[in-house]
Structure formats: structure tokens, C-alpha cells
Amino acid sequence: MGLRHNHYDAAFEEFLRQRRTPYVFVDERRRAVLEDASLKSIDFIVHPPGSVNLLVDVKGRRFPSGRTQGHKWENWTEAEDVPALLQWQNVFGDQFRGLLAFAYDVVQEAHWPLFDELFEFRGRKYAFFGVWADAYQDAMKTRSPSWETVDLPSREFRRLRVPLRDLL
Numbered sequence: 600m601g602l603r604h605n606h607y608d609a610a611f612e613e614f615l616r617q618r619r620t621p622y623v624f625v626d627e628r629r630r631a632v633l634e635d636a637s638l639k640s641i642d643f644i645v646h647p648p649g650s651v652n653l654l655v656d657v658k659g660r661r662f663p664s665g666r667t668q669g670h671k672w673e674n675w676t677e678a679e680d681v682p683a684l685l686q687w688q689n690v691f692g693d694q695f696r697g698l699l700a701f702a703y704d705v706v707q708e709a710h711w712p713l714f715d716e717l718f719e720f721r722g723r724k725y726a727f728f729g730v731w732a733d734a735y736q737d738a739m740k741t742r743s744p745s746w747e748t749v750d751l752p753s754r755e756f757r758r759l760r761v762p763l764r765d766l767l
Contacts, residue, residue, distance in 0.1 A: 656698070671710075681739065715762065
């Protein structure tokens with residue numbers, strides 16, 4: 600595993616490695632050009648045995664967010680992320696599916712019992728959930744027009760999220 604500056608990406612990669620799930624880490628330093636248009640890169644191409652291949656964009660979030668109890672299930676993303684994932688899905692074809700992988704850094708021990716599985720990495724505990732890009736797009740709402748972000752209402756996120764272990 601190479602040195603990853605983003606601890607969420609590094610934790611996700613180690614999660615895959617420990618599960619012996621084949622993957623390719625995508626170097627994000629350069630945007631891909633597709634049909635003369637710049638396209639946001641994905642983070643990982645994952646090949647779970649016996650399943651569809653995953654085009655993964657990792658979204659790292661604290662759980663709970665903020666300095667106090669805050670909102671627990673932050674699931675926002677940049678507005679361009681979802682269409683980019685779906686465009687990659689079209690480029691790669693039917694054997695691939697775009698997935699937003701939410702990597703939650705569960706920062707308070709009091710919240711650990713809320714999760715069926717926590718993954719420990721470099722002294723932190725993570726919970727991983729996935730939402731299919733097409734389902735996210737169908738339910739997403741504008742979060743901030745000025746920041747160009749979208750998210751899912753909490754009820755929709757709870758309905759659509761899947762523990763990542765179930766997809767691998």
C-alpha cells in the first residue's frame with residue numbers, strides 16, 4: 600500500500616486488503632479527459648469475487664460531525680461527483696457500477712455500539728457504508744448552491760445505505 604495523505608482513503612484501502620478484495624487505487628492527481636471534457640476521477644476500482652465491479656468514490660466523514668453531538672450521518676458530496684461516477688459507469692460498461700463509499704471515522708467511544716462492525720486502522724475506528732450512485736442521484740437534494748454540494752435526506756440515506764462488507 601502506498602502512502603495515502605487522506606486517512607479515509609488509506610483506511611478504505613486497508614479494509615479491502617484485509618478482506619483480500621482485488622482493487623486498483625486511482626491516482627487522483629490528474630483529472631481524466633473523456634471526449635474532450637474533464638471528468639472527476641474515481642478513487643478505486645474494486646473487483647469483489649462473484650459480484651459486479653465497483654467504481655468507488657470514497658467520502659470521508661466524522662461520526663458524529665461537529666464538536667458536539669451534531670448530525671451523525673453526514674452524506675454530502677460535491678454536485679459533480681455523482682454524474683461523474685455515472686459517466687464512468689457508462690464508460691466501463693455493464694460489469695461495473697458506481698458507488699459512493701462513506702467512510703465514517705467514529706470519533707466517540709459512546710457511539711461504537713451503534714455499529715455492527717467497526718474497522719480499526721491507525722488508532723481510529725471506521726464504519727463503511729455504500730450507496731449506489733444511480734440511487735443517490737434519484738434521491739439527492741441540493742445542500743448548498745454556493746458550495747455546489749448535494750446530500751440525501753436522513754430517511755433516504757438510511758434506506759439506501761448498505762454496509763460495505765455486504766458488497767464485498
